[in-house]
Amino acid sequence: SHSQIELQQRIEQMVREHHAELYRYAMRLCGLTADAEDITQQVFLIAQTKISQLRDESLERNWLFTILRNTYFKLHRKQSPLPVSSLGVDLDHLPEDTDDVDIDTELLQLAINELPDDFKVTLLMFYFEGCSYKEIAAALEIPHGTVMSRLSRAKQHLRTKLFPKMEKE
Template sequence: MDKRESSKEMLISDALLEVPREIDPLVDSVSLDAERKELSVAQRRVWIEQLVVDHHQSLYRFCYRLTGNVNMAEDVLQQAYLIAFQRIGQVKDPAKARSWLFTVVRTTFLKEVRKRREWVFTDVEVEDSRVPDRSYRLEVDSQRLQVALDALPETFRIAVVMHYQQQMSYREIAKQLEIPLGTVMSRLSRGKRMLKSKLLVLQKQFDSEE
């Protein structure tokens, strides 16, 4: 077993160790009936273990594309697996389980970056004559910044986060997300405009409350 395979097995094991167990010798498989409303702890564990084994490689590759960092990708993915275990009952159609897992990973990634406060938006200052002599940088107020980010469509939000929070270049983002360089530039350009607009609205609201 090579180092990559060993790391993969370790990550899966570490994640699943955190999944609670329920002693139920009668449960050795899980029904994937779309009509099933509730799953026991043992059933959820069986299902999530199988999903992790089946899709880990693709999920890890996707997570790494989002983070651009091996350690962060592993942390995000492990947390995503735990969340998936807790919410696996939401999946009513087994055929949609894979896409649901990818959604969990994306959501977990975005929640993780919200915790970080080292944003550098030096080229996204709000240019507005109504804000005189103020170098309004988006890193000033992390709370308003997060509100503005949450308002962006996911494709633009991820591009903005990767470029400004993760400090990834256009080419790095294009490579990680497997999209054309022009698409990255377009998403960042539109994302910045939407972000500026939202921040100006929030600034006006803040000023009116003072």
């Protein structure tokens, strides 16, 4: 087994490699700087205690994202939806035929706040983590079809909120 020093070095390496990306993801989930900082710190504290479970280093990023999602769910199950102030979802792919439409970021913000956590996380896993349907299904322990319907309904919700005029045509 690894010595404490080796483990400590590995955690420090993890922080250097993944902190920025995990923090950005936490910001998209919570929108609040203080919350995002807390969650990101928690991720590395948990990682430190569970590092022996990570057998394959190539899965490190996925493993850390999983801890982050679980931490978020634990913290926010009881709370109302939080602002996702700088959501980095790539909205180019959401609406069809809206090249010349400016998306109102505040509206986008509100639309995402309205999504239940399960839908929000599915959407962010797809657009921000770049997970496939299969990976999302495995991570959230839900059927492939559920992933597709959650994504589809989340995108439909955003479209309706952001492009209300188009829906009526």
